[in-house]
Amino acid sequence: MNLDQIFDIFTKSIGIIEADKIFPYVLALVMIIISIILAKGFSMFLKKSLRDKFDKDRLGILLKGSYYGIIIIAIIMVLPILGIDTSGLLVAGGVTGIIIGFASQSIVGNLISGLFIMAERPIKIGSEVEIDSIRGFVEDIGIMSTILRNYDGLYIRIPNEKVFTNNIINVSANIARRIEYSIGIRFTDDADRAIKIIKDLVEDHPYILKHPSPDVFVDNFSESSVIVMMRAWAPVSQWYETKKELLLKIKLSLEKEGIKIPYPQRVVWLSKEESDKNTLN
Amino acid sequence: MYGYYKAPLNPLRISKDGIYLQIKKDGNDLHYERTVNNNSIEKILLTKDCGIIINPIESQKIRNKVTPYLLIEFEKSIFVEPKDTNNIYITFPVDIGVFISGHKNYDLLDAFTLAKEKYTLYGNPRNGVICKYHKSPVFTSIPSDVNPLINGLMKLKLINTTDRWIEVTKSVFDSYEMKVYFNENLVSMKANMKILTEKIAETEFVDSGIKKGMKKALEMFESTKIAVTQKKYTMEDGI
Numbered sequence: 052m053n054l055d056q057i058f059d060i061f062t063k064s065i066g067i068i069e070a071d072k073i074f075p076y077v078l079a080l081v082m083i084i085i086s087i088i089l090a091k092g093f094s095m096f097l098k099k100s101l102r103d104k105f106d107k108d109r110l111g112i113l114l115k116g117s118y119y120g121i122i123i124i125a126i127i128m129v130l131p132i133l134g135i136d137t138s139g140l141l142v143a144g145g146v147t148g149i150i151i152g153f154a155s156q157s158i159v160g161n162l163i164s165g166l167f168i169m170a171e172r173p174i175k176i177g178s179e180v181e182i183d184s185i186r187g188f189v190e191d192i193g194i195m196s197t198i199l200r201n202y203d204g205l206y207i208r209i210p211n212e213k214v215f216t217n218n219i220i221n222v223s224a225n226i227a228r229r230i231e232y233s234i235g236i237r238f239t240d241d242a243d244r245a246i247k248i249i250k251d252l253v254e255d256h257p258y259i260l261k262h263p264s265p266d267v268f269v270d271n272f273s274e275s276s277v278i279v280m281m282r283a284w285a286p287v288s289q290w291y292e293t294k295k296e297l298l299l300k301i302k303l304s305l306e307k308e309g310i311k312i313p314y315p316q317r318v319v320w321l322s323k324e325e326s327d328k329n330t331l332n
Numbered sequence: 333m334y335g336y337y338k339a340p341l342n343p344l345r346i347s348k349d350g351i352y353l354q355i356k357k358d359g360n361d362l363h364y365e366r367t368v369n370n371n372s373i374e375k376i377l378l379t380k381d382c383g384i385i386i387n388p389i390e391s392q393k394i395r396n397k398v399t400p401y402l403l404i405e406f407e408k409s410i411f412v413e414p415k416d417t418n419n420i421y422i423t424f425p426v427d428i429g430v431f432i433s434g435h436k437n438y439d440l441l442d443a444f445t446l447a448k449e450k451y452t453l454y455g456n457p458r459n460g461v462i463c464k465y466h467k468s469p470v471f472t473s474i475p476s477d478v479n480p481l482i483n484g485l486m487k488l489k490l491i492n493t494t495d496r497w498i499e500v501t502k503s504v505f506d507s508y509e510m511k512v513y514f515n516e517n518l519v520s521m522k523a524n525m526k527i528l529t530e531k532i533a534e535t536e537f538v539d540s541g542i543k544k545g546m547k548k549a550l551e552m553f554e555s556t557k558i559a560v561t562q563k564k565y566t567m568e569d570g571i
Contacts, residue, residue: 225457257449258398261405261465286398286451286462 079129086125090118105169109194113166157212158195164215165194173219181220183213227260228290230283232298235276240310242269242277248304249281256297258289275315333481334388334514339381339434346386349481350446353430355384366430368444375441382434387549388484388519389429389443390510401565402505403454403463404486406470409501412492412527420490421471421542422503423483425449425464426519431550438550446482454504455569463504474542484512484519487542491526498527498571505535506565512549513541520546525571533571536564 094114101110130137152159169192174180178189180199187201197214199207222228236245246267253265265283272278281301285293305312333348344355352367355377362377404422412418425447432441452465478485492498503525513520522538541548 226460226462227453227457258451260462261450261452263453284453284457288398 075132075134079132082129082132083122083125086122089125090121093121094118101170109169112194157210160212161195161210164211165192165196168192168197168211168215174214174221178224179222181222182209183217185209223287226287227263227284228287230259230281230285230290230294230297232281232301233270234279234281234301234305235273235312236279236305236310237313238272238277240277242279244308245279245305245310248308248310249279249301252297252300252304253281253283256293256300258285258293259297260284260286274317276313334386334516336433337384337386339383344384349479351428351444351481353386364430364441366442366444368446371444373442373444377432377441379434382432384441385431385433385438385550387429387431388426388480388512388514389440389549390427390507390512390551398451399462399464400507401454401461401463402507403452403465403502404505405452405465405467405502406500407467408470409499410470410490412490412498412500414492414495414497417489417491419472420488421474422468422486422488423466423478424468424486424521425466426480426482426484428481429550454567460569461504464507478518480514480517480519484514484521485542486521486523489522489524489538491524493526493528494530496530498530500525500527500533500571502571503533503535504565504567505537509537509563509565511537511539512551513546514549515543515546518543518546519549527571531568531570533567534564535567 094117097114097117098110101113105113127137127140130140168174174182174189174192174197176189176192180187180189182197182199185199185201185207187199187207189197190200190206191198193211196208196210199209201207234245234249236242246269249267250265253259253267259265260283263284265281267279267281270278270280302312333346333351337344343357344353346353350368352365354365356363356365358376360380362379362382364373364375364377366373402424404424406422410420425445427443427445427447429440430442431438447466450465452463454461454463474485488503490500503523505523510521520542522540522542524536524538526534526536528534539548
């Protein structure tokens with residue numbers, strides 16, 4: 052078979068297919084190629100803009116999701132061009148979507164919340180937090196849930212929707228944290244002396260920060276004691292140890308100087324004359 | 333006290349200014365003991381013999397990992413003339429490192445300080461940094477009464493790039509970049525503080541001692557193989 056014969060057969064085959072039948076196929080192919088390029092471009096844009104906000108694995112899932120999502124949408128758009136009726140598919144898809152939507156409301160809620168938490172990053176792995184009255188350390192932030200380890204070492208899974216809609220206290224977000232003590236001393240004790248003792252201890256403690264300046268002052272008179280308030284700041288990494296250590300030191304130093312923390316007390320005055328009258332009556 | 337103590341170390345006893353340090357034989361190995369301010373530490377050295385290097389090190393308590401920054405507050409504030417450069421001398425707290433050496437290698441065995449430990453916040457709790465705190469007198473020439481086991485002396489070049497008189501009350505440094513030089517009587521560092529605006533300055537260390545013939549101290553971050561990339565610290569929360 053020579054070259055002329057091959058060309059002849061090819062021309063006859065093309066001739067069988069009419070031009071208006073080829074066009075939709077070409078258009079569909081072009082649309083799918085464009086959608087692939089768009090999907091690639093969009094996932095690259097997402098990768099660049101979210102690289103710092105998501106960790107590698109989760110960003111990978113998001114990128115794949117967006118990439119294939121765009122291609123699937125393009126395929127659905129292309130089907131009518133090829134003469135495939137998608138109205139039935141859309142109706143079925145719509146009904147199925149409503150059913151799945153109702154059934155998976157909380158799942159989708161958790162998923163969306165998870166994405167927002169990852170983008171906003173109010174908490175990080177290792178942060179010490181309080182979410183919905185649960186306190187502990189963040190062990191993992193997943194797409195659907197956040198895992199905490201509470202102070203008893205228990206594993207706690209919190210759905211992301213709950214994390215997102217509740218108030219979050221992130222204890223370790225800032226580098227310094229305040230320590231506050233309210234110390235009661237007797238009315239007969241020298242308050243100035245007590246303040247000086249506490250100030251000296253605060254000054255001597257390495258982890259009580261020089262700035263912001265600590266403050267020690269008489270705050271209130273309660274029923275049984277004079278309340279001396281101490282407010283000072285410590286590095287958040289040393290906060291708990293410092294708080295424990297300093298309070299014990301204050302107690303021991305005040306006791307050593309004869310300044311005592313009083314028991315609750317009530318002074319009762321008894322008048323003998325009045326008492327006798329009451330007895331006669 | 334600073335220097336290289338060659339093998340054999342059995343026994344090595346150093347007692348100076350409240351530092352008690354001892355290395356003695358314990359069976360086939362060595363036993364390291366150190367007491368400073370009622371704080372004792374003991375370690376077993378699984379070696380028949382080794383060398384010990386005692387050096388001032390970067391002002392950083394690596395065991396606590398609290399902060400790599402050092403804030404030096406001046407006892408008296410300084411006014412710097414517009415577009416002028418001046419040298420002042422300030423003190424800084426010295427940390428002492430004990431390095432173990434042998435087989436052409438060395439590593440940090442122990443670190444301690446005789447200087448008062450105190451920390452402070454530079455900036456605000458959200459964006460600021462925790463710094464080791466030191467209050468220093470300001471000298472215009474080298475003072476003679478600085479104890480090299482407690483404080484070092486820093487020659488600080490103040491460069492005012494602005495057209496205004498600037499009041500300087502403190503200086504903040506990143507201790508990863510500290511270059512400590514010493515001799516028997518003095519521990520020193522050299523640094524520059526470039527004043528960019530009334531509130532912003534840039535600090536950096538200069539790799540040189542303040543007197544001729546001073547020996548460069550072993551760098552703790554070099555021995556612990558911490559990669560240092562940042563060379564300058566920008567003070568953005570006031571000077």
